[in-house]
Amino acid sequence: NAGVTQTPKFRILKIGQSMTLQCTQDMNHNYMYWYRQDPGMGLKLIYYSVGAGITDKGEVPNGYNVSRSTTEDFPLRLELAAPSQTSVYFCASSYRGGAKTDTQYFGPGTRLTVL
């Protein structure tokens, strides 16, 4: 049981390039999330998904896109990378339903630098 895995661990992009951050969970969680963490700013929600085929915007969605074709995978796409997207990106998953407490489990993060 690997939990939440993210690839790549590090990436440097040039302004205007695109990339996809991968996220996979093996806990059969229905909810998945993407956050970014900037120094001193806490975790900001970018996008989330309540199940396969359903996604919704979080607090800071501009410049990003997501898709959820399977329960396990929730990739985050950056189009036309900008220096403001330099951050650490965390994927998380949780189970909501019944008496479950909706605990979010986080991946190890992807450190992205845009130059």
Next chain:
Amino acid sequence: QKEVEQDPGPLSVPEGAIVSLNCTYSNSAFQYFMWYRQYSRKGPELLMYTYSSGNKEDGRFTAQVDKSSKYISLFIRDSQPSDSATYLCAMKGTDKLIFGTGTRLQVFP
């Protein structure tokens, strides 16, 4: 006003000290309160979870919620160097989880 306020620290204490970490919040709809621990260059991991007001103890850790004051605390007894990390409070009502900015804690031997 931010929904959740947390002192960023850093907080530096000697080994064995009692540590108190705190958050205040403004949204009275919050019912679920959590503390996450984040080691350097790692993802956050859930440390404590509390529903509504009251105390919850787990080993050296005690989480306290005072909904009347909109104030939550995490106490660490007999702190260890391995407790050195950033501690994030998080809370939610029926919708999304809202995180504090985190308090960096350093426990020195």
